[in-house]
Amino acid sequence: MTGGKFEAAHEDLSERRVRLGRWLFRLATLLLIAVVALQTLDAAGVLTIGFANWRPVLYTYIFWGVALGSSQILTRGEAGQQAAFVLPALLFTAAMVIFPTIFGLYIAFTDWNLNAQSGHHFNGFDNLRTLWGDSYFWNALSNMAIYALTVLVQYAIAFGLALLLNADIRARKFFRVAFLLPFMLSPVAVSWMIGKSIMENRFGPAATFARAIGWENPAFFTSPWIARTSIVIMDSWVWIPFIVIMLLAGLQALPVDVKEAAKVDGANRWQSFWEITFPLMLPVSVTAIVLRVIFELKLADIVINVTAGGPGGATDTISSFIYREYRDRSNVGYATMIAEVYLIIIIIFVTLLLKALGRFMQKMT
Template sequence: MPSRAALSALSEAAAVTAGVSLRRVQDGKRIITLATIGFVVVVLMQILFDAGLQPYGFENWRPILYAYVLWGIALGFGLVRMRGAAGHRALFVLPAVLFTVAMVIFPTFFGLYIAFTDWNLSSFEGRRFSGLKNLYALFADPYYRNALANMVFYVLMVLPQYAIAFGLALLLNADIRARKFFRVAFLLPFMLSPVAVSWMIGKSLMEYRFGPVAKLMREIGWDNPAFFTSPWIAKFSIAVMDAWVWIPFIMIMLLAGLQALPKELSEAAKVDGASKWQAFWQITFPLMLPVSVTAIVLRIIFQLKLADIVINVTSGGPGGATDTVSSFIFREYRDRSNVGYGTMLAEFYLIIIIIFITLLLHWVSRWMRKMH
């Protein structure tokens, strides 16, 4: 394996070959190195100052933002000095990279730092480093474990949503009357905000005293149609409202996939005497697997963020039966003002999501290769 010095020599040789002098390459490296060292020193100094480990620092993190901008400018100037025309092309990508670092990577790591602090907005003591205290509290929190268990139920509910959406997509792909009207009508729930759905359905239609759905249930024979007092009925009611919003999303993806299928295959199946059911299972469904897998994975990702409907309709009740991780974290911030512990919950959940989605995509990729 080539040493670092050898790799540096190779890059310098490549730069010289590209028409950039060796002096310019060295100048570019010095600019990037000095700017990076300066930026890291300023950030570390501010972190130690906030932690109370040294007396020098800034009152807020605004100077760090200015230092980051200056570091980005120095990085761009150094790339131009080092690579010439290639450096000019890199300048088009550099702003997007810096923006991603500032808006995604930095907040994630800063949140990780906050997760190991004792920071309650109702306390006058401010933020203090607490080590693994929040992590120990997380593992001992039965309400958080309950929210994680509820997420298993909500994620599994994606499968019935997919089945219903596939049926609707097949219906809207068929030659029926008013097909364009039904396509728009079935998309209407997806156009609504989950907050609006919460009040329109959960707080109005399903209201146990005067709601139309409750009155209909009484007519059928349900004496006390309280949708949000029994744990399993409440959880199922939340899942139904969430499905009503998101089934059109899956449906429109599957409908696009169905319209892209060659019609010659279905016509050939008819000629061979295959029934509609056989044509679906042996031709349509296998060909729709890539679109189906994409729709299900995207829907699972959205489902893992479920919060709006729960917060507005049940606030996690009764007794945490409908709680999601996001709604539980929201209440930890809003009701208890516990920023440090709430951030630990969020960071831990982010790690779970990353592991779960990575394993899911790996399993789906292997399964798709076997199918082909």
């Protein structure tokens, strides 16, 4: 810039203004740290300040956010004004995700049972030791590994359906809508509609049909493997359409000239699929698989409503196990420790999965 514009910009970002912005942010940060420290010491029983709840921290955090935005504007001018538009979203994310995670980590190292009269107190690594020796936790974790592996089967079925729906068949629009209907239902509704009604062992249509073909005592949720398979079937019925949607969108975006060139070169359908369609669909496939695995690792609603983790924990998931620790045993500290450990396991697992899929994509392409 030249002339008056440069001088105006220079005056707007004067040294005095920049210094004011920096001191405003520093003082607000010190105030936030002090309030959080005092609230933590009060909650731990080290000090008695009289904070009834965590509202002082909330109010101080809001003040800190306003000070941060003002500091950005004072120190950076127009660039700071642009950053101020993004700050509310970032501060909200921090308040709703980061702070609860940190607070949950604090709870995880406490003995906190809602039925106890003494409230909660710090117990070190006792919850972690209990978790290490808890057979129900390891059983639920092994079940999660089985459920996660079924995503590959769901992907194979979804890919076949996507190819079918992408082909030039009669009533293609009708079938596309029909295959998407399960995805429109809530998993809770599916668990009651199928698990509690259709698969009911006395009068359910599935049990009646099973007796008609020779199964004397059809019970879908009393045998461990049959119960686990039934949960997988219901969960797959809900979520396969999600994978179909993504794969169908990818198939429709593939270049037609590449397929036509393969036909001219004499490639049959299998060669055209394995050498052209499948490699080109890998980015979409990896995205669908990773998202589906993440959703599968959160499986809880169908299990809670249909089997409550039974029989004997055969269908239990980590999420349903945590839910029972909270609801049935009111064991907040131990349940939070399970949730924190499971979060770490998910982060490690998804990271390794992305690396493995990345190497597979490099080999295929």
